[in-house]
Structures are given as C-alpha cells and as structure tokens.
Amino acid sequence: MDLEIFNKCQDSIDRDSEIREVTYTLLFSLSVIMTHVPQNILPTFAPRTTKSFQFQKEAIQKLASLASQHPFYKYNALWSRTLQNAAFAVLFRDWLVNEGNAYIAYHSGSSNPEERDEPTETSKENDDVRSKVGQLTSLERVCETLGVKPGLEDENTFHLTLEEYLQATISLINELSRLALNSVIMTENSNYSTPTRINHFIKQLQAGFLILNLKNDALRSRVDSIKYDVKKVEEVIYDLSLRGLIRK
Amino acid sequence: MSVSASVATIDRQTVTALFSSFGSALDAHHDARDRVIKASRDITAASKKIIFALQRVKYVDAEIQRDDPNKAGIKLDSKIAGDIGGLERKITDAFSAVKDDMQGAGAWRYQRQISGAIQEYIEALLFREYLMDRWILSHEEVQKLVGYEFLVTYSDYILGLLDTTGELMRFAITNLYDVTASGVVQVSVIAKQICQLLRTLRIGFSALRVNSSSHTSSTEFVKKLNTLYNSVDKVEKAVYSLTVRGSELPEGWIPGDDDDGRI
Numbered sequence: 001m002d003l004e005i006f007n008k009c010q011d012s013i014d015r016d017s018e019i020r021e022v023t024y025t026l027l028f029s030l031s032v033i034m035t036h037v038p039q040n041i042l043p044t045f046a047p048r049t050t051k052s053f054q055f056q057k058e059a060i061q062k063l064a065s066l067a068s069q070h071p072f073y074k075y076n077a078l079w080s081r082t083l084q085n086a087a088f089a090v091l092f093r094d095w096l097v098n099e100g101n102a103y104i105a106y107h108s109g110s111s112n113p114e115e116r117d118e119p120t121e122t123s124k125e126n127d128d129v130r131s132k133v134g135q136l137t138s139l140e141r142v143c144e145t146l147g148v149k150p151g152l153e154d155e156n157t158f159h160l161t162l163e164e165y166l167q168a169t170i171s172l173i174n175e176l177s178r179l180a181l182n183s184v185i186m187t188e189n190s191n192y193s194t195p196t197r198i199n200h201f202i203k204q205l206q207a208g209f210l211i212l213n214l215k216n217d218a219l220r221s222r223v224d225s226i227k228y229d230v231k232k233v234e235e236v237i238y239d240l241s242l243r244g245l246i247r248k
Numbered sequence: 249m250s251v252s253a254s255v256a257t258i259d260r261q262t263v264t265a266l267f268s269s270f271g272s273a274l275d276a277h278h279d280a281r282d283r284v285i286k287a288s289r290d291i292t293a294a295s296k297k298i299i300f301a302l303q304r305v306k307y308v309d310a311e312i313q314r315d316d317p318n319k320a321g322i323k324l325d326s327k328i329a330g331d332i333g334g335l336e337r338k339i340t341d342a343f344s345a346v347k348d349d350m351q352g353a354g355a356w357r358y359q360r361q362i363s364g365a366i367q368e369y370i371e372a373l374l375f376r377e378y379l380m381d382r383w384i385l386s387h388e389e390v391q392k393l394v395g396y397e398f399l400v401t402y403s404d405y406i407l408g409l410l411d412t413t414g415e416l417m418r419f420a421i422t423n424l425y426d427v428t429a430s431g432v433v434q435v436s437v438i439a440k441q442i443c444q445l446l447r448t449l450r451i452g453f454s455a456l457r458v459n460s461s462s463h464t465s466s467t468e469f470v471k472k473l474n475t476l477y478n479s480v481d482k483v484e485k486a487v488y489s490l491t492v493r494g495s496e497l498p499e500g501w502i503p504g505d506d507d508d509g510r511i
Contacts, residue, residue: 073356157354162273208267210489215278 053093054077056086057147064158072156080164083146089162090145090173091137092175098135099194106193134201136172139165165217170209170222173202177229180236195236202230215226253385256482258384274329280349284358288365290342293333295368299415302375307423307438322379332376347397355399363404369394370408382441384409403477406456413449421486434499435490443483450480 024135139160143149148160180195206226214220241245267270277471310322350358370390377385385393387405394400426436453473 071356072353073359077355162270166270204260204263208263209268211264212271213275213278 018205023152032232053090053145056089057145060086060146060148066229067158069094072158076161080161083148083160084164084167085171086146087165088171090142091172093136094141095135095172095176099197102134102194102197103191108126134176134197136169136205166209166219167222169205170226173205173226173229176202177232179226184236195233195240196246199237200235202226202233206230256353271502276347280346280354281358281361283349284346284361287346288330288362291339291362291365294338294342295365297374298332298335298372299375301328302372302379303330303415303419303422304353305379305419305423307435307436308426323383324380327443343398345369352396359399359401362398363401363500366394366398366400367406367408367411370405371411371415374409374412375419378412378416378445379419384445387457389461408452409449410469410476413446413476413479416446417483420483424486424490433488433490435494439487443480443487446476446480446483 021047039214060083063083065074067079081228141160142165143160146160176198178240180198182190209226212223214223237246305322305324305328307322310325346358346362347355350362373390373393374385377383387400387402391400391407420439423436424439426434426439428434453476456469464499
C-alpha cells in the first residue's frame with residue numbers, strides 16, 4: 001500500500017481550500033458592494049465594479065490552473081458553491097446595469113441611446129435574454145466575464161457547469177425579491193417601477209424553471225423556493241397598487 | 249450596435265426555448281446517474297452473494313494443495329464455483345451497461361453512486377483470491393481485475409479491504425477446527441493464517457492518517473477500523489480457546505456434524 005497517496009491528496013486539498021478562501025473573501029466584499037446601490041446611480045455603477053471583477057477573474061484563474069491538474073469532478077464540490085456565487089455576482093451586476101437603463105427609459109420616457117450605459121457589446125452568439133423587464137446573462141457570457149471556458153458538461157476541463165449557472169440564476173431571483181422590497185424604502189425619490197419589472201422578470205424565469213425535469217436534489221428544493229420570492233414581490237406590487245402608487 | 253436593437257422581449261417563447269435546452273442537458277445527466285445507481289445495486293447484490301457462497305466453503309472438505317501449507321489454496325467445489333461464475337457474469341454485465349457513462353468526466357462525476365458497489369465487489373474479489381491463493385491483492389491488481397475503464401479509488405480499495413477482514417474473521421471462526429489423521433483436534437491452518445493476516449492489517453491500518461475530502465469520509469474509515477479491531481479480537485480469542493483447551497478434548501471428539509460418521 002502506498003501511503004504517499006494520502007500525503008499528495010492532503011496537499012492538493014489544502015491548496016484548494018486556500019484558493020477557495022481567497023475567492024470567498026473577494027466575493028463577499030463584492031456582494032456587499034452590490035446589494036446596497038440605490039437606483040439613481042445605477043448607470044454609473046458598472047465601471048465601479050470593474051476592478052472587483054478583475055480581482056475575481058484573477059482568483060478564478062488561479063483556481064482553474066490548480067483544478068485543471070485533476071479530473072474535473074474529483075474536487076468540483078470544493079469550489080462549486082463559490083464559483084456559483086461568482087456567477088451570481090455577474091448575473092446581478094448585468095441585471096442592475098440593464099435595470100439602470102430601463103429605469104431611465106421608464107422615467108424619462110425617452111429611448112435615446114446616449115443616455116444609457118452600454119454594459120457590454122452584444123453579439124448574436126451570446127444569446128443574452130434581455131428586455132425592458134430584465135436581463136438574464138447567458139451562460140456563455142457569464143463564463144466570458146469570469147474568465148472561464150464555457151466547456152461541455154462531459155469534459156474534464158475547468159468550466160462552469162449548467163447546474164451552477166442555474167443555481168446562480170436562482171440566487172439572482174432571491175436577491176431581486178429583496179431589491180423589490182428595498183427599492184420602495186431606500187430611495188429618496190420613490191421607485192415603484194423597479195418592483196413591477198422584477199415581478200414580470202421573476203415570473204418568466206419561474207415558468208422556465210418549471211419546464212425542467214428535476215430530481216429530488218438541491219436544485220429541486222431551490223427551485224421550489226422561487227415561489228416564495230414570487231409571493232414576496234407580488235405582495236409588494238399589491239401594496240403599491242392598493243395605494244394607487246403604481247398603475248396596473 | 250445601439251441598445252434598442254439588442255433588446256429582445258423576455259417572453260414565454262424565449263424562456264421556454266432556453267430552459268428546454270437546459271432541461272435536455274439535465275435529463276441526460278440524470279438518466280446517466282440513474283443507470284449508474286441501478287448497475288451499482290446489481291453489482292452490490294451479486295457481490296454479496298459471492299461472499300455468501302464463499303462462506304459456505306468447508307475448509308476441511310475443500311481440496312487443498314499440501315506441498316507448502318503456507319501457500320495452500322482452496323479449490324472450490326463445482327456447485328460453489330458454478331454459482332460464483334454466474335454471479336460474476338451478472339457483475340460484468342452490470343459494469344458493461346454503464347461503461348460509457350463512466351468514461352472521461354463521468355468517472356468522477358458518478359463516483360459517489362458507484363463507490364459502494366465497487367467496495368462490495370472488491371470485498372468479494374479479495375476474499376476469493378485470499379482463499380484460493382493466500383494472497384491479498386494490491387490496489388493495482390484490483391484495478392486491473394476490475395478493468396481500467398472503471399476507476400477504483402484508493403478510498404474504495406481501503407474500505408473494501410477493511411470489509412474483507414470481517415469476512416475473513418467469519419471464515420476463520422467457522423473453519424476453526426481441524427482434525428488430523430490421528431484424530432487430534434487442533435486449530436486449522438487457515439484460521440492461524442487469517443489470525444496472523446488480520447493482526448498485520450490491523451497494525452498497518454492503525455498507522456494511516458485519513459482526512460475527509462469531498463470523496464472520502466474519515467468517519468467511515470474510523471468505523472471500519474474499529475470493526476477490524478473487534479474482528480482481530482474475536483479471532484485471537486477463538487484461536488486461543490482452542491489452543492488452550494484442545495488438549496482437554498476427549499480423543500476422537502469431533503465438533504458438530506452428528507449425521508456424519510467420519511472419524
């Protein structure tokens with residue numbers, strides 16, 4: 001029996017944990033930045049986060065080069081949650097930027113391109129699902145932003161898996177239900193249009209998730225929890241429309 | 249490109265198309281995982297039956313090559329050999345069914361689902377090879393027997409080996425008694441050999457520092473190690489009893505088996 005096996009595995013596990021800690025700290029500070037941004041500065045929001053995303057990209061690079069030395073799924077569970085959060089950060093940032101444009105469009109009634117902050121160039125292959133109610137950045141675009149190869153599910157190269165992307169999307173939904181609540185209380189000029197957009201956006205995504213055939217795993221229970229977010233936002237809409245603050 | 253041109257409506261159609269493609273990918277993964285789970289159950293069941301078949305071997309009845317008692321091997325009788333052969337075929341079939349799923353990234357992706365089955369199969373393999381050849385297969389030898397298409401992790405090998413010690417203990421105690429040609433009852437060679445083997449393994453395993461990772465569990469290892477300690481104790485106690493009291497048995501005394509008039 002070769003006892004060296006244990007030592008080698010122990011080392012790589014320790015290294016993984018280090019990288020994971022670094023990434024996690026980064027993500028934590030990143031998420032703190034992101035959840036307390038008032039609506040009116042959304043348009044200038046994107047450049048402020050560029051530096052944090054750069055750090056994140058570098059940390060992920062280190063993780064990728066370490067992880068590539070082993071079969072992909074051998075240690076995947078170690079970084080899956082962290083990478084998922086990183087993907088969520090991208091989704092949320094992109095959503096907020098798009099929301100900033102939508103907010104301006106709604107309140108100024110103008111669709112003048114110069115007033116908007118172009119988040120990133122779009123191209124046909126990137127397939128973002130974006131509209132005046134919200135943007136769901138595609139898996140490929142998220143991978144690009146994170147500096148990860150959008151690999152195939154059954155390859156051993158470091159990639160963001162579909163499940164991680166879906167989990168990140170659900171995290172986005174969770175966060176948006178909070179934002180719906182907060183946009184009513186946190187701004188000086190009452191923002192009642194954001195909750196409406198969030199309402200439509202979340203419902204569309206919920207419909208999408210219901211198309212999936214899910215097993216009784218972690219993804220399933222998170223998908224089930226989407227309905228509570230929907231309920232939360234519906235209640236906000238109800239409160240607002242009851243008081244005549246938004247037109248239905 | 250202007251913003252307005254890139255805005256698409258989030259509508260039922262777009263979302264449906266997007267999530268349908270997600271659904272297909274997830275379905276493929278779940279189907280593969282289910283196949284591995286099914287194969288895993290079949291392999292586990294067949295392996296357990298092989299072990300039961302081997303436990304039915306009566307050392308004193310089995311043909312043994314006696315030139316070097318330390319290298320003595322048991323020859324299985326045709327019934328048991330036939331049973332085992334059939335079960336081995338079932339195992340090979342189960343493995344073949346998931347061969348494609350377990351290739352490439354699949355080997356680690358579904359490792360948790362097949363781990364138990366691999367351990368059970370290793371247990372059967374090690375047990376049989378020990379009885380037949382007095383040899384504990386190494387990790388490499390086991391990997392070769394299982395086939396290189398299927399990953400045998402060091403964790404599965406170690407846990408499988410620990411399980412084997414339990415079976416060896418049972419076999420030693422079942423086959424504790426040996427009667428020489430002159431009618432003297434003594435401890436059988438196999439029991440003594442197993443006793444020594446278990447003691448060596450106990451020392452080796454006690455020295456291992458195991459930590460938990462995403463694919464091994466240190467608690468499982470500790471539990472099985474404690475079982476090994478108990479097994480060693482049982483065998484030592486049994487061998488001791490017979491050694492000490494063997495001379496006190498009346499001449500010609502045969503343990504058990506009343507309808508067998510053999511002296």
